[in-house]
Amino acid sequence: xxxxxxxxxNRDAFPILxxxxxxxxxxxxDSAGVxxxxxxxxxxxxxxxxxxxxxxxxxxxxxxxxxxxIGHTRWATHGEPNDVNSHPHYSQTKDLVIIHNGIIENYxxxxxxxxxxxHTFLSETDTEVLIHxxxxxxxxxxxxxxxxxxLALTKVVGAYAIVIMSLEDPNLLIAAxxxxxxxxxxxxxxxxxxxDATPIIEYTNEVVYxxxxxxxxxxxxxxxxxxxxxxxxxxxxxxxxxxxxxIEKADPIVADVLRxxxxxxxxxxxxxxxxxKSPEIxxxxxxxxxxxxxxAVRVNAGxxxxxxxxxxxxxxxxxxxTIYIELGDEDPAVRRxxxxxxxxxxxxxxxxxx
Numbered sequence: 001x002x003x004x005x006x007x008x009x010n011r012d013a014f015p016i017l018x019x020x021x022x023x024x025x026x027x028x029x030d031s032a033g034v035x036x037x038x039x040x041x042x043x044x045x046x047x048x049x050x051x052x053x054x055x056x057x058x059x060x061x062x063x064x065x066x067x068x069x070i071g072h073t074r075w076a077t078h079g080e081p082n083d084v085n086s087h088p089h090y091s092q093t094k095d096l097v098i099i100h101n102g103i104i105e106n107y108x109x110x111x112x113x114x115x116x117x118x119h120t121f122l123s124e125t126d127t128e129v130l131i132h133x134x135x136x137x138x139x140x141x142x143x144x145x146x147x148x149x150x151l152a153l154t155k156v157v158g159a160y161a162i163v164i165m166s167l168e169d170p171n172l173l174i175a176a177x178x179x180x181x182x183x184x185x186x187x188x189x190x191x192x193x194x195x196d197a198t199p200i201i202e203y204t205n206e207v208v209y210x211x212x213x214x215x216x217x218x219x220x221x222x223x224x225x226x227x228x229x230x231x232x233x234x235x236x237x238x239x240x241x242x243x244x245x246x247i248e249k250a251d252p253i254v255a256d257v258l259r260x261x262x263x264x265x266x267x268x269x270x271x272x273x274x275x276x277k278s279p280e281i282x283x284x285x286x287x288x289x290x291x292x293x294x295x296a297v298r299v300n301a302g303x304x305x306x307x308x309x310x311x312x313x314x315x316x317x318x319x320x321x322t323i324y325i326e327l328g329d330e331d332p333a334v335r336r337x338x339x340x341x342x343x344x345x346x347x348x349x350x351x352x353x354x
Contacts, residue, residue, distance in 0.1 A: 002087075002101040003029065003073040004182065005199050006163045008173045008218055009190025013069030016192070020199030021052045021071050029073035030081035034059075035088040035097045035165060036066035043167040045097060047072075047086035068170055070163050070193075072099035080124070088165075089128040091135035092119050095167045096145075098131040101180040101195065102159035110156070130156065131164070146217045149174050153215070153228050163193055169219070176215040176228075181295060184208045184216055184223065186237055191218045197240055197293030205240040209330060238330065240293060282308065286348065290339045295328040298335065302327045302342055309346035 003024030007013045017034045032055040033047025044066075046059040052073070072087035088097045104110075107126035110133050115121075119132050130152065138148035145166055153160075159179030166172055175182055175193050185192030185200035185207050192200045193216075197207055210216055213228045216235075225233040285308075288301040302324060326338035343350040 002195070004099055004101055004161060004163060004193065004195045005071040006069070006099075006165075006173055006175065006193030007190070008068045008171070009187065010067055011190065013066050014064040016199075016203075017069050017071035018052060018056065019202075020192075020194055021055075021073055023198045024073055024195060025052065031074045031083070031086035032072065033074075033086045033088050033099075034064075034069060034071040035099075036064060036069035037165065037167060037170040038063055038065045039067075041167070041170070043094065043097060043165075045088050045090065047083055047088065049082050049086060066170075068165065068173065070097070070099050070165055070173075085123045085125050087125075087127060089123060089125065089131055091131045093135065096131055096135050096164060097167075098127060098134075098162055098164050100127040100130060101161040102178075104130055104156050104160065105158040106156060107158075126158075130160075130162070134164070145169070145172065146174050146215065149176060150215055150226070150228055150230060153178070153213075161195065171220050173218045174215065175210065175218075177210045178212045178228075182210045182216075183293075184210065184218075184235075186223065186235075189221050191223060196295065196297075201240055201293060206237050207240055208235045208237055282348070286339075289327060289342065290335055298327045299324045302338070305342055305346055305348070309348075 003021060005017050005020030005024070007016045013036050014034065021032055031047065031049045032052045033045065034055070035043065035045040037043050042063065044063055046055065046062060048055040048058045070088060074087050087099045090097055104126040107129040111121065111129045114129065114132050114136060117136065119136070121128055121132070134148050134152045137151050138145055141148065141151065145164070149164060153176060161177045161180035161182040162175065164174045173191070173193065175184065181195055183194055183197050183200065185194070185197070185204045187204040192203055194200050200207060208223070210225070214233060215226050215228065217224045217226070223235055225235050227233060285301045285305055288297055289305060290298070292298050292301065323338045323341050326334050329335055340350050342348070
């Protein structure tokens with residue numbers, strides 16, 4: 001599973017990206033990388049197989065300055081886990097860079113066409129193909145980058161959450177989603193992008209959740225959203241109701257419980273150890289079930305509570321799918337109703353989650 005972080009504003013981007021990636025480590029990954037545009041106009045990309053700490057060590061003495069940047073943790077799908085296949089990926093000219101969650105199913109045919117037009121690829125990934133494709137469209141259609149992104153997304157098949165940065169326009173970030181979650185934090189003259197709200201809540205409690213087939217364009221301090229069909233949308237800003245302190249307290253416990261599971265699938269981790277029965281773990285899961293900013297964690301925490309109650313080895317096989325769907329809802333009232341149903345089924349007091 002992959003994690004995305006992006007920042008544009010007046011702060012130093014690198015510390016925000018690293019802290020954000022660390023907050024997303026619970027998702028599981030095999031490599032990490034960042035890209036920043038420096039005040040001198042350099043597009044610096046640093047990526048490393050291993051943990052975020054390995055990435056930090058590898059770029060310790062390198063230029064990490066810049067007020068705009070993107071970061072990524074990768075779980076290998078196309079190509080083995082190594083430095084080259086890690087994100088971010090450059091375009092052909094190295095003027096563009098991209099991070100991507102999801103799978104582009106028709107990347108092979110797109111890649112073949114690009115190779116015939118002289119494109120060369122460094123990695124084995126579908127992601128590098130996508131950024132080359134976007135640049136190719138921009139050059140051949142003589143259009144703006146956001147239009148090139150839109151046109152490319154009408155041609156690709158599969159799921160994606162992407163963020164793109166351009167050396168030619170250091171005040172621009174473009175994000176889009178289909179199938180993979182993406183949230184934008186709205187600050188004062190600054191914006192944050194992430195796979196879920198966990199990396200954002202420290203800086204702002206105002207967020208916009210992108211819907212499928214939407215493209216967000218952040219340029220010169222303004223956020224605009226449009227669809228892949230080029231229809232303008234009004235950003236719907238929501239307020240987060242969770243507290244950073246509670247997230248930091250619960251996250252290590254929840255991460256340990258869910259480590260062996262795949263949060264994207266919604267399946268509970270196969271956890272049979274007796275320590276699973278401890279009140280501390282149960283309480284952390286109860287809190288995460290209702291309040292965690294990650295939809296995947298909320299759903300997985302609820303499934304694990306069913307498992308802990310001995311209702312099934314795979315609680316998703318039970319007839320509780322409506323409850324899981326409601327746990328993923330962005331409306332706190334809907335989540336509360338689902339959580340109270342869980343408490344009733346497993347015999348747990350609803351006050352546990354606060």
